[in-house]
Amino acid sequence: MQIANLVWDPPTDLFTIPYVDHPVKIYGFLFALGFFLGYLVFKKLVLNYLLSKGEEESRAKEKSRTLADRITWMSVLGAVVGARLGHVLFYDFDRIITHPMSLLSTWEGGLASHGGAVGLLIMIAIFWLRSKKDLHEIPFLSWFDIYVVPVALGAVFIRLGNFFNQEILGTYTTMPWGVIFPHAMDGLPPFPRHPIPLYEAACYLFSFFLLYKLINRPHKPGSIVGLFFILIFGSRFIIEFWKSSQMGLFDDWILQTGQLLSIPFISAGLYLLLRKPSVSCQKVP
Secondary structure, three states, X not given: OOOOOEEOOOOOEEEEEOOOXXXXXXXXXXXXXXXXXXXXXHXXXXXXXXXXXXXXXXXXXXXXXXXXXXXXHHHHHHHHHHHHHHHHHHHOHHHHHHOHHHHHOHHHOOOOHHHHHHHHHHHHHHHHHHOOHHHOOOOHHHHHXXXXXXXXXXXXHHHHHHHHHOOOOEOEOOOOOOEEOOOOOOOOOOOXXXXXXXXXXXXXXXHHHHHHHHOOOOEOOOHHXXXXXXXXXXXXXXXXXXXXXXXXXXOOOOOOHHHHHHHXXXXXXXXXXXXXXXXXXXXXX
């Protein structure tokens, strides 16, 4: 008995704003929800850290809220700008050469996760440099350890948004969990495909729970970041083998563009995990 494949063709609009008649996209809602939940997780982890340093509870709560507010807005900016630049440079390079102003055409879509990761790296470094006094001069890697935990959670909702948009899809499969996308963004006709966004969302969700558990245990500063890079970009590297070509800058090579861009992050993760600690192991209670 053959199991019928799921036909996935949901609406892309969640609802329409009254009076202005402007649709709210499911992708946008999930994107915002991921950042909001990440904000809550980040605030809790910062609060725990401040309390562990002897900060008075009411003051620690206020400070953690302020820091979470600031870093969340900076993260949104870094992720969107970085992801847009990454997409243009690595997946739409020919167009940017002939039409440079298309760089500003964000309404046409196109965000690359590797570019978003670089944007987040830049923003977290800027934030740490500007906020060291509020953070009890916490070392950068220890601060970064806290930061990447909610980032993994946010990535889950972004991939769920991709699934609703019928984008970043896989190759043909005969597996019973293959999904048929009648209006795939890549324009291919409907046939059973690997639901790549769900594969990645599952890996990112596992990564979040593991990182959240480990950060509450003694660990070498930077080891959580290292594990984050290995889990997130390692899973991305493997899943790319079942992903349809995104027409990236290096897709004519043996590996796809997404795999090549993942290698530096995986290498950085291995370095952070294997390096000798310069300070004693820390714990965020």
